[in-house]
Amino acid sequence: SPSPGSRSLTIHDFDIGRPLGKGKFGNVYLARLRDSHFIVALKVLFKSQLEKEGMEHQLRREIEIQSHLQHPNILRLYNYFHDERRVYLILEYAPRGELYKELQKSHTIDEQRTATIMEELAHALAYCHQNKVIHRDIKPENLLLGLRGEVKIADFGWSVHTPSLRRKTMCGTLDYLPPEMIEQRTYSEMVDLWCIGVLCYELLVGNPPFESSSYSETYRRILKV
Structure with a gap:
Protein backbone atom coordinates (compact mmCIF):
# COMPACT_ATOMS: atom_id res chain seq x y z
CA SER A 1 0.00 0.00 0.00
CA PRO A 2 1.35 3.48 -0.86
CA SER A 3 1.36 4.71 2.75
CA PRO A 4 4.79 3.76 4.12
CA GLY A 5 4.11 4.71 7.75
CA SER A 6 5.89 7.62 9.35
CA ARG A 7 8.22 8.87 6.59
CA SER A 8 6.46 11.29 4.31
CA LEU A 9 6.63 10.60 0.58
CA THR A 10 8.33 12.73 -2.06
CA ILE A 11 8.26 12.67 -5.85
CA HIS A 12 11.59 10.77 -5.73
CA ASP A 13 9.78 7.72 -4.33
CA PHE A 14 8.11 7.25 -7.73
CA ASP A 15 9.01 6.28 -11.27
CA ILE A 16 6.77 8.45 -13.45
CA GLY A 17 5.23 6.96 -16.59
CA ARG A 18 2.91 8.18 -19.33
CA PRO A 19 0.31 10.92 -18.83
CA LEU A 20 -3.20 9.55 -18.19
CA GLY A 21 -5.10 12.82 -18.35
CA LYS A 22 -4.92 16.60 -18.24
CA GLY A 23 -6.92 18.85 -15.96
CA LYS A 24 -7.31 22.54 -15.24
CA PHE A 25 -4.99 22.40 -12.25
CA GLY A 26 -2.44 19.85 -13.41
CA ASN A 27 -2.02 16.38 -14.89
CA VAL A 28 -2.40 12.73 -13.96
CA TYR A 29 0.42 10.28 -14.63
CA LEU A 30 0.88 6.55 -14.42
CA ALA A 31 3.43 6.00 -11.67
CA ARG A 32 5.11 3.22 -9.73
CA LEU A 33 6.41 3.25 -6.18
CA ARG A 34 10.10 2.48 -6.36
CA ASP A 35 10.20 0.37 -3.21
CA SER A 36 7.20 -1.88 -3.75
CA HIS A 37 6.64 -1.50 -7.52
CA PHE A 38 2.99 -0.75 -6.67
CA ILE A 39 1.25 0.91 -9.65
CA VAL A 40 -0.79 4.08 -9.02
CA ALA A 41 -2.16 7.13 -10.78
CA LEU A 42 -0.40 10.27 -9.57
CA LYS A 43 -2.43 13.46 -9.81
CA VAL A 44 -0.12 16.49 -9.82
CA LEU A 45 -1.75 19.85 -9.02
CA PHE A 46 -0.06 23.24 -9.12
CA LYS A 47 -0.48 25.28 -5.96
CA SER A 48 -0.33 28.58 -7.88
CA GLN A 49 -3.27 27.51 -10.08
CA LEU A 50 -5.29 26.28 -7.10
CA GLU A 51 -4.68 29.54 -5.25
CA LYS A 52 -5.50 31.67 -8.29
CA GLU A 53 -8.89 29.96 -8.62
CA GLY A 54 -9.50 29.81 -4.85
CA MET A 55 -9.71 26.01 -4.95
CA GLU A 56 -7.58 25.09 -1.92
CA HIS A 57 -10.67 24.58 0.24
CA GLN A 58 -12.29 22.35 -2.37
CA LEU A 59 -9.13 20.26 -2.72
CA ARG A 60 -8.87 19.80 1.06
CA ARG A 61 -12.46 18.67 1.12
CA GLU A 62 -11.88 16.26 -1.79
CA ILE A 63 -8.90 14.69 0.00
CA GLU A 64 -10.72 14.51 3.31
CA ILE A 65 -13.76 12.81 1.78
CA GLN A 66 -12.14 10.46 -0.72
CA SER A 67 -9.43 9.18 1.62
CA HIS A 68 -12.13 7.89 3.99
CA LEU A 69 -14.21 6.07 1.38
CA GLN A 70 -13.32 2.43 0.75
CA HIS A 71 -15.57 0.64 -1.72
CA PRO A 72 -14.79 -1.50 -4.80
CA ASN A 73 -16.68 0.96 -7.04
CA ILE A 74 -15.06 4.12 -5.68
CA LEU A 75 -11.56 5.12 -6.79
CA ARG A 76 -9.23 4.90 -3.80
CA LEU A 77 -7.22 7.92 -2.69
CA TYR A 78 -4.33 6.24 -0.90
CA ASN A 79 -2.34 9.21 0.27
CA TYR A 80 -1.10 12.67 -0.67
CA PHE A 81 1.99 14.85 -0.21
CA HIS A 82 3.21 18.24 -1.41
CA ASP A 83 6.30 20.28 -2.08
CA GLU A 84 6.77 24.02 -2.57
CA ARG A 85 4.98 24.19 -5.91
CA ARG A 86 2.75 21.15 -6.20
CA VAL A 87 0.27 18.89 -4.45
CA TYR A 88 0.37 15.17 -5.30
CA LEU A 89 -2.59 12.82 -4.88
CA ILE A 90 -1.79 9.10 -4.96
CA LEU A 91 -4.82 7.44 -6.55
CA GLU A 92 -5.83 3.95 -7.54
CA TYR A 93 -5.00 3.27 -11.19
CA ALA A 94 -8.06 2.39 -13.32
CA PRO A 95 -6.52 0.68 -16.38
CA ARG A 96 -9.52 0.98 -18.70
CA GLY A 97 -9.83 4.76 -18.46
CA GLU A 98 -12.94 6.94 -18.58
Missing part, protein backbone atom coordinates in the same frame (compact mmCIF):
# COMPACT_ATOMS: atom_id res chain seq x y z
CA LEU A 99 -16.42 5.65 -19.28
CA TYR A 100 -16.80 8.87 -21.30
CA LYS A 101 -14.17 7.71 -23.82
CA GLU A 102 -15.87 4.33 -24.22
CA LEU A 103 -19.19 6.10 -24.82
CA GLN A 104 -17.59 8.42 -27.41
CA LYS A 105 -16.16 5.43 -29.27
CA SER A 106 -19.24 3.21 -29.28
CA HIS A 107 -21.87 6.01 -29.02
CA THR A 108 -24.17 3.80 -26.94
CA ILE A 109 -23.68 0.97 -24.45
CA ASP A 110 -25.81 -2.18 -24.55
CA GLU A 111 -28.53 -2.86 -22.00
CA GLN A 112 -26.71 -5.64 -20.15
CA ARG A 113 -23.57 -3.58 -19.59
CA THR A 114 -25.60 -0.46 -18.73
CA ALA A 115 -27.53 -2.51 -16.14
CA THR A 116 -24.26 -3.70 -14.59
CA ILE A 117 -22.89 -0.13 -14.48
CA MET A 118 -26.12 1.07 -12.82
CA GLU A 119 -25.95 -1.69 -10.22
CA GLU A 120 -22.32 -0.89 -9.36
CA LEU A 121 -23.06 2.84 -9.14
CA ALA A 122 -26.14 2.25 -7.00
CA HIS A 123 -24.06 0.20 -4.51
CA ALA A 124 -21.33 2.85 -4.42
CA LEU A 125 -23.76 5.74 -3.96
CA ALA A 126 -25.73 3.90 -1.27
CA TYR A 127 -22.38 3.53 0.54
CA CYS A 128 -21.61 7.25 0.05
CA HIS A 129 -25.03 8.26 1.35
CA GLN A 130 -24.72 5.99 4.38
CA ASN A 131 -21.50 7.88 5.10
CA LYS A 132 -23.34 11.19 4.65
CA VAL A 133 -21.50 12.03 1.43
CA ILE A 134 -23.30 13.43 -1.64
CA HIS A 135 -21.19 13.22 -4.81
CA ARG A 136 -23.14 15.85 -6.83
CA ASP A 137 -21.26 15.35 -10.10
CA ILE A 138 -21.95 11.86 -11.44
CA LYS A 139 -21.33 11.91 -15.22
CA PRO A 140 -19.39 9.76 -17.71
CA GLU A 141 -16.21 11.90 -17.38
CA ASN A 142 -16.05 11.18 -13.64
CA LEU A 143 -16.47 7.43 -13.94
CA LEU A 144 -13.39 5.29 -14.52
CA LEU A 145 -13.16 1.61 -15.40
CA GLY A 146 -11.14 -1.01 -13.56
CA LEU A 147 -9.36 -3.99 -15.07
CA ARG A 148 -12.56 -6.02 -15.51
CA GLY A 149 -14.57 -3.02 -16.71
CA GLU A 150 -16.04 -2.37 -13.26
CA VAL A 151 -17.04 1.24 -12.57
CA LYS A 152 -15.02 3.42 -10.19
CA ILE A 153 -16.47 6.76 -9.11
CA ALA A 154 -13.68 9.33 -9.30
CA ASP A 155 -13.36 13.05 -8.81
CA PHE A 156 -14.86 14.02 -5.48
CA GLY A 157 -14.10 17.69 -6.14
CA TRP A 158 -17.78 18.63 -6.00
CA SER A 159 -18.81 16.19 -3.30
CA VAL A 160 -19.82 17.29 0.15
CA HIS A 161 -19.75 15.63 3.49
CA THR A 162 -22.85 16.93 5.11
CA PRO A 163 -24.04 15.56 8.43
CA SER A 164 -27.54 16.76 7.57
CA LEU A 165 -27.41 15.78 3.85
CA ARG A 166 -29.04 19.12 2.95
CA ARG A 167 -27.30 21.67 0.76
CA LYS A 168 -28.00 24.74 -1.35
CA THR A 169 -24.98 25.17 -3.65
CA MET A 170 -25.34 25.11 -7.42
CA CYS A 171 -22.79 22.83 -9.03
CA GLY A 172 -22.36 19.89 -11.33
CA THR A 173 -22.76 19.72 -15.09
CA LEU A 174 -25.63 21.39 -16.89
CA ASP A 175 -27.07 18.29 -18.62
CA TYR A 176 -27.01 16.44 -15.30
CA LEU A 177 -28.37 19.20 -13.04
CA PRO A 178 -31.48 18.19 -11.07
CA PRO A 179 -34.51 20.53 -10.94
CA GLU A 180 -34.02 21.39 -7.26
CA MET A 181 -30.49 22.65 -7.94
CA ILE A 182 -31.61 24.82 -10.86
CA GLU A 183 -34.37 26.30 -8.71
CA GLN A 184 -31.79 26.74 -5.92
CA ARG A 185 -33.97 24.88 -3.49
CA THR A 186 -32.49 22.92 -0.62
CA TYR A 187 -31.58 19.47 -1.85
CA SER A 188 -30.51 16.13 -0.47
CA GLU A 189 -28.59 13.02 -1.53
CA MET A 190 -31.45 12.37 -3.98
CA VAL A 191 -29.60 14.60 -6.50
CA ASP A 192 -27.20 11.70 -7.08
CA LEU A 193 -30.14 9.45 -7.99
CA TRP A 194 -31.34 11.97 -10.57
CA CYS A 195 -27.84 11.93 -12.05
CA ILE A 196 -27.67 8.16 -12.41
CA GLY A 197 -31.05 8.28 -14.13
CA VAL A 198 -29.68 10.83 -16.60
CA LEU A 199 -26.56 8.69 -17.01
CA CYS A 200 -28.59 5.54 -17.66
CA TYR A 201 -30.45 7.37 -20.43
CA GLU A 202 -27.25 8.73 -21.96
CA LEU A 203 -25.56 5.31 -21.99
CA LEU A 204 -28.52 3.65 -23.72
CA VAL A 205 -29.49 6.46 -26.11
CA GLY A 206 -26.14 8.14 -26.79
CA ASN A 207 -26.94 11.67 -25.62
CA PRO A 208 -28.34 13.14 -22.39
CA PRO A 209 -32.14 13.47 -22.13
CA PHE A 210 -32.45 17.24 -21.69
CA GLU A 211 -29.67 18.33 -24.08
CA SER A 212 -30.43 21.35 -26.29
CA SER A 213 -28.61 24.17 -28.05
CA SER A 214 -29.02 26.77 -25.27
CA TYR A 215 -28.61 26.84 -21.50
CA SER A 216 -32.05 28.32 -20.96
CA GLU A 217 -33.74 25.66 -23.07
CA THR A 218 -31.86 22.88 -21.22
CA TYR A 219 -32.97 24.46 -17.91
CA ARG A 220 -36.56 24.60 -19.13
CA ARG A 221 -36.53 20.97 -20.26
CA ILE A 222 -35.12 19.80 -16.93
CA LEU A 223 -37.69 21.77 -14.93
CA LYS A 224 -40.53 20.37 -17.03
CA VAL A 225 -38.87 16.91 -17.03
